[in-house]
Amino acid sequence: MKILSRLYISLILFFLYAPVAVMIIFSFNSARSVWRFAGFSLDWYTGLFSDTAMLTALQHTLIIAVLSAIISTVLGTAAAVGIMALRKKITKSIVMTTTNIPMMNADIVTGISLMLLFIFFGKIIGARESLGFVTVLIAHITFNLPYVILSVIPKLKQTDSHLPEAALDLGCTPLQAFFKVVLPSISTGIATGFIMAFTLSLDDFVISYFTCGHYQTLPIVIFNMTKKSVTPDAYALSTIIFVVVFVLLIFYNMLQNKGESKNNKKFKEV
Amino acid sequence: MKNKTSFGSRIIAAPYIVWSAIFIIVPLLIMIYFALTDQNGVFTIANIAQIGKYKKAFGISILYAAIATVITLLLAYPMAYFMTKIKISSQRMILLIVMLPMWMNFLIRTYSWITILANTGLINTFLGKLGIAPLRLINTPGAVILGMVYDFIPYMILPIYSVMSKLDKSLLEAAEDLGSNSFSKFRRVILPLTRSGIISGITMVFVPSVSTFYISQKLGGNKTMLIGDAIEYLYNLGPSYYNVASALSLILMLMILICLAIMNKFSGDDEDGGVIL
Amino acid sequence: MKKSLAVITVITIIITLFLSGCGYEYVELNLEGTYHKNLAGTDLYVYNWGEYISDGADESIDVNKEFEKLTGIKVHYSNFESNETMYSQIKSGGVSYDIIIPSDYMIQRLIKEDMLKKIDTSSLVNYHYIADEYKGLYFDEKDEYSVPYNVGMVGIIYNPTLTGDDIDHSWNVLWDKQYKDMVLNFNNPRDAFMTAQMKLGLDLNSEKKSDWDKAAKLLIEGKKNLQSYVMDEVYGKMETGEAAISPYYAGDYLTMVENNPDLEFFYPEEGTNIFVDSICIPSSAQNYEAALMYIDFLLEPQIACANAEYIGYASPHTDVINNEEYYYYQNEILYPDEKDIPKVQYYHNIKDEIRSYYETLWIDIKLF
Numbered sequence: 001m002k003i004l005s006r007l008y009i010s011l012i013l014f015f016l017y018a019p020v021a022v023m024i025i026f027s028f029n030s031a032r033s034v035w036r037f038a039g040f041s042l043d044w045y046t047g048l049f050s051d052t053a054m055l056t057a058l059q060h061t062l063i064i065a066v067l068s069a070i071i072s073t074v075l076g077t078a079a080a081v082g083i084m085a086l087r088k089k090i091t092k093s094i095v096m097t098t099t100n101i102p103m104m105n106a107d108i109v110t111g112i113s114l115m116l117l118f119i120f121f122g123k124i125i126g127a128r129e130s131l132g133f134v135t136v137l138i139a140h141i142t143f144n145l146p147y148v149i150l151s152v153i154p155k156l157k158q159t160d161s162h163l164p165e166a167a168l169d170l171g172c173t174p175l176q177a178f179f180k181v182v183l184p185s186i187s188t189g190i191a192t193g194f195i196m197a198f199t200l201s202l203d204d205f206v207i208s209y210f211t212c213g214h215y216q217t218l219p220i221v222i223f224n225m226t227k228k229s230v231t232p233d234a235y236a237l238s239t240i241i242f243v244v245v246f247v248l249l250i251f252y253n254m255l256q257n258k259g260e261s262k263n264n265k266k267f268k269e270v
Numbered sequence: 271m272k273n274k275t276s277f278g279s280r281i282i283a284a285p286y287i288v289w290s291a292i293f294i295i296v297p298l299l300i301m302i303y304f305a306l307t308d309q310n311g312v313f314t315i316a317n318i319a320q321i322g323k324y325k326k327a328f329g330i331s332i333l334y335a336a337i338a339t340v341i342t343l344l345l346a347y348p349m350a351y352f353m354t355k356i357k358i359s360s361q362r363m364i365l366l367i368v369m370l371p372m373w374m375n376f377l378i379r380t381y382s383w384i385t386i387l388a389n390t391g392l393i394n395t396f397l398g399k400l401g402i403a404p405l406r407l408i409n410t411p412g413a414v415i416l417g418m419v420y421d422f423i424p425y426m427i428l429p430i431y432s433v434m435s436k437l438d439k440s441l442l443e444a445a446e447d448l449g450s451n452s453f454s455k456f457r458r459v460i461l462p463l464t465r466s467g468i469i470s471g472i473t474m475v476f477v478p479s480v481s482t483f484y485i486s487q488k489l490g491g492n493k494t495m496l497i498g499d500a501i502e503y504l505y506n507l508g509p510s511y512y513n514v515a516s517a518l519s520l521i522l523m524l525m526i527l528i529c530l531a532i533m534n535k536f537s538g539d540d541e542d543g544g545v546i547l
Numbered sequence: 548m549k550k551s552l553a554v555i556t557v558i559t560i561i562i563t564l565f566l567s568g569c570g571y572e573y574v575e576l577n578l579e580g581t582y583h584k585n586l587a588g589t590d591l592y593v594y595n596w597g598e599y600i601s602d603g604a605d606e607s608i609d610v611n612k613e614f615e616k617l618t619g620i621k622v623h624y625s626n627f628e629s630n631e632t633m634y635s636q637i638k639s640g641g642v643s644y645d646i647i648i649p650s651d652y653m654i655q656r657l658i659k660e661d662m663l664k665k666i667d668t669s670s671l672v673n674y675h676y677i678a679d680e681y682k683g684l685y686f687d688e689k690d691e692y693s694v695p696y697n698v699g700m701v702g703i704i705y706n707p708t709l710t711g712d713d714i715d716h717s718w719n720v721l722w723d724k725q726y727k728d729m730v731l732n733f734n735n736p737r738d739a740f741m742t743a744q745m746k747l748g749l750d751l752n753s754e755k756k757s758d759w760d761k762a763a764k765l766l767i768e769g770k771k772n773l774q775s776y777v778m779d780e781v782y783g784k785m786e787t788g789e790a791a792i793s794p795y796y797a798g799d800y801l802t803m804v805e806n807n808p809d810l811e812f813f814y815p816e817e818g819t820n821i822f823v824d825s826i827c828i829p830s831s832a833q834n835y836e837a838a839l840m841y842i843d844f845l846l847e848p849q850i851a852c853a854n855a856e857y858i859g860y861a862s863p864h865t866d867v868i869n870n871e872e873y874y875y876y877q878n879e880i881l882y883p884d885e886k887d888i889p890k891v892q893y894y895h896n897i898k899d900e901i902r903s904y905y906e907t908l909w910i911d912i913k914l915f
Contacts, residue, residue: 104473
């Protein structure tokens with residue numbers, strides 16, 4: 001059974017990583033092709049640093065990912081706390097249904113409907129252009145929010161509702177009660193929400209495609225490499241991103257394991 | 271005192287509620303308006319009536335997405351199950367490894383499949399070395415479905431794993447004690463308990479598959495149009511096509527809602543559905 | 548937990564900052580002083596085809612960076628993938644650009660829909676470099692709205708190791724059963740229809756629906772032979788021998804043949820399409836003065852030559868054409884001798900009714 005399960009997991013991981021391996025290999029290609037491997041070279045890595053179009057796009061992607069993740073985490077956490085406090089069942093269910101819409105809806109529908117809104121609004125205020133940095137940021141926050149909210153709500157449900165009350169009785173202001181009592185108990189949910197939001201924003205192509213205007217993110221630039229060809233420098237860039245994220249994740253995992261063993265120790269001592 | 275905090279708590283949801291009204295509800299209303307009017311803003315059902323022309327696009331989109339979803343489920347379910355059988359710390363590591371590809375550009379990952387599947391690609395070169403005639407892999411419906419499975423399988427593994435890892439082991443032991451064999455243990459205990467994970471997994475794979483427009487273009491050789499391709503094509507022809515594109519988007523949305531509703535009906539109570547991780 | 552989040556955020560910000568400052572080595576252009584810096588600090592939005600400007604890769608000149616250094620104007624550069632996408636973006640009011648580079652028939656349409664600003668060519672110091680044959684073309688007879696950037700013709704690329712040397716120099720090859728599954732075609736309606744119209748001897752700009760129906764029927768028939776509809780994928784597919792025959796733009800053949808010397812090229816005897824991509828200023832442009840400077844800069848001999856070499860299409864710039872150092876100097880595919888020039892037709896803007904007719908016919912072809 002153990003061998004079987006290891007084998008199966010390895011097979012699935014192989015499936016997940018086969019294209020990634022291809023990508024990494026071809027990023028070292030000496031020819032300007034992602035189809036035929038001609039020989040080893042680092043040209044695409046050195047060349048990458050002078051490819052302004054690609055780097056600007058990466059910068060746009062990162063800015064949008066960080067900002068949208070931060071804003072949606074703050075807004076979404078507040079929303080989750082507020083939603084849990086709603087007393088009318090009907091209001092709660094309306095809000096939750098609305099929250100589910102961007103998750104359940106196809107990206108292409110969300111993208112087109114937001115694009116129509118922005119253009120409609122742009123026409124009303126007579127803007128020269130209605131799409132750009134702000135609209136792509138709004139779009140990303142909008143599709144990130146449900147993931148944050150749905151990561152935080154389960155943690156709120158687990159939190160003992162008497163705790164904040166106790167804090168209030170002990171003389172905390174509501175704000176203090178929130179930051180000192182509620183927030184620590186839902187922090188893992190908030191962190192999950194933040195990471196989800198960041199990941200989704202980084203990976204998003206469809207919604208940005210319809211809403212970004214000339215603030216083009218990395219996926220858009222890669223998609224537009226069509227009249228000419230996709231070059232290995234896009235592969236080189238993805239390889240770098242892969243390595244950076246991989247290292248971060250290992251680091252993160254180690255940190256978490258360490259934290260856990262420390263906690264266990266404490267627990268034993270008690 | 272309690273009322274005061276509760277009011278304070280409720281009020282902090284206000285920015286979000288305003289936000290979701292403006293950026294979720296209003297855009298959908300505008301889309302419906304576009305779908306039901308012509309270029310001059312006059313009411314018409316002509317756009318919706320055009321659906322007949324696109325029924326093949328809808329048909330194959332649903333078919334491919336359904337096949338891809340089933341395959342994904344069949345691959346992901348055992349994966350999630352086996353993952354719960356290993357050491358906790360390794361579980362977390364594997365979870366991260368499963369998520370990691372999502373941090374890279376999915377266009378590039380999809381593009382890499384061409385290099386693997388092409389007639390002159392890695393698989394066929396390998397087969398050629400073994401003296402086997404090349405298989406036709408790329409530009410086939412199979413390649414498109416493979417692309418869907420590949421791109422969205424993490425969205426199936428994660429929710430199923432998340433539910434499965436919380437399964438109460440004592441229930442399984444109880445089932446064994448009561449003489450269940452492994453199949454009936456699976457069918458009567460594990461499957462019902464992991465249903466909410468399966469449901470959210472299916473949703474998160476089916477919806478992007480049915481509406482994709484990149485995978486079909488790159489791996490399917492552009493020889494047919496899925497509904498996503500049709501919408502994207504029309505959108506790119508200019509604002510005079512926004513009405514038709516909106517109508518198709520609206521129909522796509524309703525179709526997805528119907529599919530999800532049918533599924534939810536089978537799944538019964540599902541309060542936490544859609545929550546992943 | 549919080550620490551690791553902070554780490555992620557900080558690292559991302561550092562990467563971002565690092566990327567924005569990194570290295571391209573400027574070349575000696577000797578243009579200091581010829582461009583004024585009065586507009587320094589303003590923004591210029593440029594909308595161009597993907598990979599359609601020399602960008603500093605492979606030790607080429609980074610045109611936008613050089614322009615920024617020379618004038619202090621910040622260039623915001625973005626890409627589109629087809630004339631129609633570009634049109635759609637600008638028409639919707641979603642974006643506004645100062646410079647766009649559409650093709651002939653699209654320029655005609657943009658002029659007709661009042662979407663372009665006039666360009667006073669007499670104010671352009673370098674306009675005299677444009678070859679006379681590309682002045683006064685049908686889409687802009689008085690040269691009021693556009694300045695030619697690139698010129699090209701469509702031909703057929705083939706791989707003799709797969710097809711044999713003996714190949715019919717005609718559009719028929721795309722429908723020839725012996726090349727089943729080895730043939731590619733354009734994944735955009737206008738060019739794909741062109742291949743069928745040429746084979747049938749139809750007018751590329753026909754205003755008869757029945758003509759478009761005939762071409763559509765032929766394209767549907769051709770799908771049996773077709774491996775796939777392609778745009779950029781043509782590179783990989785032709786270079787590796789995945790596909791054997793494909794119509795594409797002549798300049799791209801030159802790029803492909805460097806990666807696969809087996810490839811050959813011909814202009815079909817029935818004739819083919821010729822196109823001119825020209826620089827225009829949309830009417831929604833916000834920085835007209837800077838746009839004029841940018842156009843002038845693109846016409847600087849060194850810059851025009853860098854672009855022509857990077858893109859590989861034919862140049863309408865006389866100093867480039869006559870420059871013996873130019874990589875494609877007198878290249879017989881880009882600049883064929885008089886006797887070898889194929890019969891060519893331009894695309895024209897077709898009246899709305901017919902255009903939307905063939906645009907939807909394309910869906911029928913795909914869905915058939």
